[in-house]
Amino acid sequence: MKRMIVSALAAFILAASARAQDPSAAELLARVDSNEVYSSISYKGRMTIEYQGKRYVKTFEAFARGGSDSYVEFLNPEDKGTKYLKTEGRLYVYSPDSEEVMLISGHLLKESMMGSDLSYEDTIDNEKLSARYVPTLAGKETLEGREAWVLDLAARKKTESYPRQKLWVDVVTGDLLRFELYALSGSKLKEYVLLKAQAIGGRRFPVEFEMRDLLRKGSRTVFLMSDVVLDARVPDSVFSLRNLER
Amino acid sequence: MSAAAGPVPSPVPLRRPSAPRRASAARRAAPAVLALLAAAAGAGADAPELSGTLVSSAAASAGAGGAAVFSMGWEEYCNLRLKAAAGERGTVYAAANLVAASGSYLPPAAVLAQTAFVAGENYAAALELERLYLRIRGEALDFEAGLLRLSLGYGPAWRPVDFLSPPNPLVPDARPRGLLGAVVSAYPSGTSRIKAFLAAPTDPRDAEAEGTALGVAGDVHGGRASLLGLYAFRTPEPGYPRGRHIAGLSAKLEAGAGFVLDALYEWNPDAGAGWNGLRAAVGADYSLFGGDLYVLGQYLYNGPGALDPGDDVGDLYDSSGDPWYETAPAERLPAPGVEPSAFNRRNYLLASFLYRFGDYTRATLSCAACLDDLSFLPSLTVEHEPFQGLAVSGTVRVPLDARSLSGSGGYGELGPANSGSRGSVTLSAKLRF
Numbered sequence: 001m002k003r004m005i006v007s008a009l010a011a012f013i014l015a016a017s018a019r020a021q022d023p024s025a026a027e028l029l030a031r032v033d034s035n036e037v038y039s040s041i042s043y044k045g046r047m048t049i050e051y052q053g054k055r056y057v058k059t060f061e062a063f064a065r066g067g068s069d070s071y072v073e074f075l076n077p078e079d080k081g082t083k084y085l086k087t088e089g090r091l092y093v094y095s096p097d098s099e100e101v102m103l104i105s106g107h108l109l110k111e112s113m114m115g116s117d118l119s120y121e122d123t124i125d126n127e128k129l130s131a132r133y134v135p136t137l138a139g140k141e142t143l144e145g146r147e148a149w150v151l152d153l154a155a156r157k158k159t160e161s162y163p164r165q166k167l168w169v170d171v172v173t174g175d176l177l178r179f180e181l182y183a184l185s186g187s188k189l190k191e192y193v194l195l196k197a198q199a200i201g202g203r204r205f206p207v208e209f210e211m212r213d214l215l216r217k218g219s220r221t222v223f224l225m226s227d228v229v230l231d232a233r234v235p236d237s238v239f240s241l242r243n244l245e246r
Numbered sequence: 247m248s249a250a251a252g253p254v255p256s257p258v259p260l261r262r263p264s265a266p267r268r269a270s271a272a273r274r275a276a277p278a279v280l281a282l283l284a285a286a287a288g289a290g291a292d293a294p295e296l297s298g299t300l301v302s303s304a305a306a307s308a309g310a311g312g313a314a315v316f317s318m319g320w321e322e323y324c325n326l327r328l329k330a331a332a333g334e335r336g337t338v339y340a341a342a343n344l345v346a347a348s349g350s351y352l353p354p355a356a357v358l359a360q361t362a363f364v365a366g367e368n369y370a371a372a373l374e375l376e377r378l379y380l381r382i383r384g385e386a387l388d389f390e391a392g393l394l395r396l397s398l399g400y401g402p403a404w405r406p407v408d409f410l411s412p413p414n415p416l417v418p419d420a421r422p423r424g425l426l427g428a429v430v431s432a433y434p435s436g437t438s439r440i441k442a443f444l445a446a447p448t449d450p451r452d453a454e455a456e457g458t459a460l461g462v463a464g465d466v467h468g469g470r471a472s473l474l475g476l477y478a479f480r481t482p483e484p485g486y487p488r489g490r491h492i493a494g495l496s497a498k499l500e501a502g503a504g505f506v507l508d509a510l511y512e513w514n515p516d517a518g519a520g521w522n523g524l525r526a527a528v529g530a531d532y533s534l535f536g537g538d539l540y541v542l543g544q545y546l547y548n549g550p551g552a553l554d555p556g557d558d559v560g561d562l563y564d565s566s567g568d569p570w571y572e573t574a575p576a577e578r579l580p581a582p583g584v585e586p587s588a589f590n591r592r593n594y595l596l597a598s599f600l601y602r603f604g605d606y607t608r609a610t611l612s613c614a615a616c617l618d619d620l621s622f623l624p625s626l627t628v629e630h631e632p633f634q635g636l637a638v639s640g641t642v643r644v645p646l647d648a649r650s651l652s653g654s655g656g657y658g659e660l661g662p663a664n665s666g667s668r669g670s671v672t673l674s675a676k677l678r679f
Contacts, residue, residue: 051604051605051606052604052605052606054606054631054633054634055634056634057634077297077635077678077679078634078635078678078679079678080295080297081295081297081327081329087436087437088436088437088467088468088469089469089470090437090467090469090470090472090500092467096297096327097299097421098397098421098422099395099397099422100395100397100422101397103400103467103472103498103504105500105503105504105531105532105533106470106500106502106504108533108537108540110536110537111533111537112537112605115605215536216604216605219605236436237436239436240433240435240436240437241433241436241437241438241439241467242388242431242433242436242439245388245431246337246381246383246388
């Protein structure tokens with residue numbers, strides 16, 4: 001009996017010490033933020049969109065700053081000259097067909113951007129997750145042979161597009177290997193899978209990933225970034241109507 | 247009645263602006279533009295950018311109001327655009343419309359003889375210079391001069407403030423017509439701008455600068471609202487001995503839905519103030535079902551319209567010959583002192599519903615209505631993208647008015663007799679490159 005009590009105590013102490021070494025949910029989320037949230041970014045992008053048996057490829061050049069400013073100019077022949085500017089909470093589009101800057105109404109921001117699995121909101125979202133969600137550590141799983149912490153996130157505000165998120169964070173590298181975005185009803189809306197992360201400027205940054213909008217059956221978008229520059233100064237003039245009209 | 251300028255609606259909508267073209271000017275410009283575009287296509291890595299759209303169309307119409315009982319036409323249309331850097335600060339822009347057409351896409355013979363069309367067996371061909379301008383980017387100001395596009399206002403369909411090249415919701419795919427002029431732009435902040443502009447006289451053959459437009463417009467964007475103000479002056483011209491003062495206001499508000507007000511007031515000092523000077527549109531847009539359904543509604547008050555609410559649509563036309571409703575639209579002569587335009591009455595309404603069946607297929611059901619004579623122009627367009635860069639579409643239009651529905655009552659402005667069509671079908675394939 002005495003031996004059983006000692007064994008149980010030992011097991012409890014071991015388990016407790018093991019838990020003490022686990023990072024907290026807040027620490028894990030802060031690590032994700034430190035890897036993926038930038039003060040500024042510029043890159044060349046390539047979106048490969050597969051949907052209903054069709055394959056679209058769109059190339060573009062993008063700049064973003066903080067969580068509020070972004071500028072994208074499409075370069076592929078079919079969309080050449082189409083430009084997007086998001087600044088001060090509003091989205092502007094320049095169309096080479098109409099040769100005018102159009103304001104995108106707020107209710108359209110949830111729509112797919114250029115036929116991809118990302119909405120306008122997804123592409124301009126760069127705020128820290130830790131500021132917007134309350135994390136809970138839900139365990140550890142293995143994804144494609146990589147051990148990952150599983151985080152459940154609950155939105156702090158009711159206005160979040162995705163009230164709940166589920167994240168898989170690589171135990172070793174801190175890479176965000178996968179995340180899932182949920183509606184208020186609990187149904188899964190989107191899935192993200194990391195395909196490749198690179199060490200850029202002392203951080204692990206996702207340069208290739210796949211996004212699936214589950215409301216578009218059989219759809220997926222592979223997002224590839226090259227020539228990524230993080231946290232360099234981007235002139236104010238990039239995020240301006242003047243740049244959109246040039 | 248008051249005079250208003252603008253084109254007469256066509257039974258089969260023309261894709262490009264349909265202003266008369268002078269053969270000699272266009273023919274002189276054609277080789278230069280083609281040479282420029284060819285040079286762009288063959289250049290190297292830092293080459294000028296060449297892009298555009300190619301549209302193949304076929305249309306058929308069941309005639310009404312003196313038009314042929316049945317007509318059809320084919321058109322091959324290309325809009326070629328060139329953008330070339332000129333030094334560190336300059337950029338040259340050029341665009342040309344290339345057209346090969348047959349049948350109902352062709353202007354009537356009387357107009358054809360005066361334009362740059364070259365008509366032969368099987369088809370007629372044309373080249374139209376659409377844009378040709380330079381932009382110089384300064385430290386504080388940008389300067390543009392040439393044949394360019396100046397866009398003003400936020401109205402989604404009708405946009406009175408865009409008075410130099412107003413969009414026509416009956417021809418939503420048309421490229422906006424350019425204007426010959428100059429624009430100086432200043433940008434006090436990232437989301438505000440001021441534009442001072444000068445536009446050549448309305449009549450290009452006028453050498454006395456009559457009707458030249460000078461103006462300034464400024465707009466500013468906030469978190470949920472945008473505001474644009476405009477003032478312009480048109481120099482004296484026949485009918486306006488002291489010129490015209492033009493003031494405009496455009497506002498867009500985000501409040502769940504998008505709300506837009508777009509208004510222009512034109513004051514003729516010799517005619518005094520009045521409602522006839524006001525052209526204003528109010529509208530809203532909203533999306534439902536996760537963005538699959540987009541709904542747009544807009545009302546237009548068209549003060550300068552040639553017809554008062556009690557006038558007959560026949561008052562637009564000369565009554566000395568055959569009845570207007572037995573004469574094809576292209577052969578009708580306007581009544582003395584009247585210049586028929588795309589919209590001649592006072593009150594109009596537009597409702598449009600766009601539904602997406604997926605990323606590659608969508609349908610748009612829209613209806614323009616003239617509230618003064620209860621005539622309607624409903625249309626249904628179905629568009630599909632078989633692969634990246636190609637869109638095929640079909641559009642059906644059925645002009646309606648009281649007379650076409652009941653066999654009695656008056657003719658309506660948007661109705662079959664005035665538009666010359668009981669119904670039309672247009673099929674097209676559009677390739678972007």
